[in-house]
């Protein structure tokens with residue numbers, strides 16, 4: 385029996401962070417993430433470009449290198465209260481503004497104020513958005529049923545218990561692999577707040593079982609696993625995607641199927 389429940393590098397767990405609104409505290413948060421080797425996704429409102437010149441805009445985006453930047457609409461309105469045409473403009477204009485400096489397609493998103501419904505999801509889907517995070521805490525560790533309603537594990541203020549639970553299972557057989565922590569860096573107001581966040585990040589860092597990934601890396605990897613074509617006898621696997629994919633056989637052997645290759649398993 386084959387199962388796609390192994391992640392890049394043969395790892396069994398994933399940790400991701402997601403921070404909204406692009407406050408100046410992001411700079412310090414990124415330093416913290418870099419110090420501990422964890423990855424984050426930063427959901428940005430391109431209205432922040434309004435009072436910036438070309439060089440300042442480039443510098444603003446450059447501070448996020450090594451992490452992902454994603455949409456959060458231009459003006460941070462309420463998506464369910466907007467005409468569909470306004471929501472589409474708010475999303476596409478945000479994409480265009482961010483992509484101009486990002487150098488890659490910006491197709492991730494989080495809902496401003498966590499506000500969405502089915503109509504919002506279909507509008508975003510038409511805008512090429514492939515995932516969007518909500519603000520609904522699950523306190524669970526599974527992948528989303530719908531990438532356009534991606535509920536995080538928890539907000540960072542509530543992360544202590546879920547993090548302890550997640551870490552306690554690192555070496556056990558377990559089906560739910562993903563710890564997803566979200567928040568706003570402007571919520572770190574005091575040195576005490578920063579110390580608490582550093583303690584959280586440090587506790588999650590440096591574990592060989594964990595893949596530290598941005599939101600889009602998780603989405604892309606999961607999509608790549610779904611594209612693998614498997615022969616009826618489960619011996620020949622074709623990976624047509626541009627990402628290496630790991631597969632597990634009989635809950636013990638792990639094989640890598642390189643990007644763009646067809647592989648015969650022993």
Ligand SMILES: [Zn+2]
Pocket residue numbers: 404405456460495496497
């Ligand atoms: Zn926001």
